[in-house]
Amino acid sequence: MADTIEKNVTRGGQFLVKETKCEDIFTPEDFSEEQLMMRDSVKEFVDKELWAHKDRFEKKDYAYTESSMRKAGELGLLGVAVPEEYGGLGMGFVSTMLVCDYISGATGSFSTAFGAHTGIGTMPITLYGTEEQKKKYVPKLASGEWFGAYCLTEPGAGSDANSGKTKAVLSEDGKYYSITGQKMWISNAGFCSVFIVFARIGDDKNITGFIVENDPSNGISMNEEEHKLGIRASSTRQVFFNETKVPVENMLSERGNGFKIAMNALNVGRIKLAAACLDAQRRVTSGAVKYANERIQFNTSISSFGAIRAKLAEMATNAYAGESASYRAAKDIEDRIAAREAEGTSHQEAELKGVEEYAIECSILKVAVSEDVQSCSDEGIQIFGGMGFSEDTPMESAWRDARIARIYEGTNEINRMLSVGMLIKKAMKGHVDLLGPAMKVQEELMGIPSFDTPDFSELFAEEKGIIANLKKVFLMVAGSAVQKYGPELDAHQQLLMAASDILIEIYMAESTILRTEKLAKAQGEDKVQEQIAMAKLYLYKAVDIVNLRGKEGIASFAEGDEQRMMLMGLKRFTKYTNLPNVVALREKIAEKLVAENSYCF
Incomplete structure (x- = not known):
């Protein structure tokens, strides 16, 4: 059993140097019946107890936050990740992510209370406590008797x-x-x-x-x-x-x-924070779509205006990408935990090592999704116009609540530098082979580029080729930077930030492509045209970011012939053969949103 899991599970950071098949990733479309029932019960709780009383949270009703937490405890939602022997539900990592995702959509106040309690308040005892400590404290924390x-x-x-x-x-x-x-x-x-x-x-x-x-x-x-x-x-x-x-x-x-303890708690907190930003994006996007459909200007609903439709499409695309990457990583962690338990490792140790294995992905997700939820709420305000600036609409509070996500669980600046630093350390320990692929990229830069016409007949054939080339950009920039600065690389923070943005875009774009490819194979391409459009739109934007940050990184440490060679490589690796019609992609996504009157993916 353990051997089977080990063969199919990509190790943390290996996504950069190992091709992943769409069949090997988990997506939200793979939720089990039990998980879908859990999702629906959480949504019912949120709509009834939180969203319906949103004004109480905005008026600093701390007592209502506490009473809502007790109700969540009565429903078992505070003990989803707690083993059954300590009064919890003992559910897997994906299920704990799902609950964190959907319970966080209504208000950042409750989301923070929930995350602090279930994560950094309870988890350290569950994972590091003695048997006596766990028996004494964890059941009370899981039930909501204590916080x-x-x-x-x-x-x-x-x-x-x-x-x-x-x-x-x-x-x-x-x-x-x-x-x-x-x-x-x-x-x-x-x-x-x-x-x-x-x-x-x-x-x-x-x-x-x-x-x-x-x-x-x-x-x-x-x-x-x-x-x-x-x-x-x-x-x-x-x-x-x-x-x-x-x-x-x-x-x-x-x-x-x-x-x-603190660092491992933060690893879990980072991926859970990404999950906690997902339903907020869905709700903001849905609210913006509904308002755009209802708001009449120049004798037509503003949802018919291209400028508004572009915003809606981008908001939905980022939410879809965040879902894709978050649940991909969550299942990788769950499988790693299962593999270790199958080898006889205790649940405590298996969960600690399972999450630690994917610390790079946890940091990537924390940064990407926290920034997307801020952008989403900001565009939500813009679509509402003057009304968006008013406390009478939910956009204003959504924007304010989103702002903290880029700060806690380690600032996004810290997490950017951590993601690259941890990847380099993994390479030095032999856990991820970066040297071999980086040397191949160097050889490719020195060689003559191929002028063969590639076969793009299969879905995402070109996009997958571009993803592979974006990985070469990271290996080229980061590999050369490590050669130049060695152990002093930590002192070059702006270079690390540029490399990190490249790494982030690779993981997010690849996750979105793989999810959509899997979906297309299951349902047929004609049934998922909007998802295909979102995957292509996200990649298009990712390529631009990689190109920009790649130039910044190269210019910061390379000169003369070396710089010219790397810039030529960057141009080659960020080139489309068939440039997508981005306007048409956004239009297709927006058309679906407007017709469904909500985020519907």
Whole structure:
């Protein structure tokens, strides 16, 4: 069983150097009956309990956020990823992504509370806790009897998480630690029952994690609620610990393992954050389509105007691409977990290593989808015009709520640099062969290009060739940069950012092409013309981004003949034989949206 899974599962980062067949990826069209039922029950909860009371969240009704979380707990939604032996549903990674996706569409306030609790509030105990810790805390967290919060960020420790100053001092009798320090931007702080707190013991190089029950009489105090641009009803406070006593048995994992816990929690958080941005895009797109159909100007609905139709098409395309890539990665993670469990690895270790394997994809998704949801909400406001700027329409709050997604779970700048850095480290460890393919690209640059006319008779034949060439662009730019700068590459952040954007576009575009190819084979090309148009439209835009960022990267480190050769290669690798009619592609997508009066893919 394990051997079979291992053969079919691409390792993290290998998408860059290994051809993936459409049959080997998971898509939203592959949801099981159980998953579809789960999706529908989540949508019903969101429509009834969240969307119908959206104004309460915008008016900072923290109590309603808390009560809604309790209702989610009663429905079992807080324990989807928790093993059954600790009171959860024990569902697979794809199912946990699905719930995170559809429960997050109505309001960023609830989405943040849900994500903080189920992810960084509960998961560290589930994955790193002792059996006693899991039995004591996880069932209460899974049911919604208790809520969790995560105390990592400090005034002087944000992206540099391991630089925290909070101290943990062991008592003379060795029975407890006294924790003293200040934490900020703590989601769920106002109603949580237990904190995951990171503190440094002595002069340890790395921080240590602790499970701390929220007891004000034990040296725990808080500032008032923060007043934020968005996610207004998400409880966010500063938390102060003043010699807070924590039993030694509440240390999470081992001493000095806190930084590892924090980083692995962020890996899961990043892909879940991508999922949490998907239904928001669907709802904003649907709202924009409905408004465009109803809004009459110059004696016709504005949905008939090309400028509006272009926006709707782009919004839907980005949402479709985000779905395609997110669920592709989710199933890869689920399969990796299954492979490790089949080898006899514990569920804890299998899930940790499974997610860690795809940390590159998690960072890619976090960046791409968080930026797409911001763009989607921004265009939603534009389609609504002056009304979009009003609090009376949902676009304004959607835009404000979307803004935080580019900051938390590691800023998009950090994640961009991480994605390339992690890929290079994987290559150095021999987990991904970048050197061989990069050398082949160098040989190709020195050789004579082929003038044969390629066969584009099959669906996406040209597009797949372009994807393969975009991968060559990354190998050319990143490979040359590594040769030039070696271990000093980290200091060249703008170059890393350019390389990362190329990597992101490759993964997103390829995922969209593969999903659509699989769909076309299952349903017939004539039934999925709009999806084909979206896949081609996304790739067209991706090629432009790769071309632009490739030029920036090359110009930053190459000169003379080397630069000319690489720029010629870039031109060759970003060239279409048959340039698509982008206007016609957008028109086809928009026509379907307008006819269906919603996001319908």
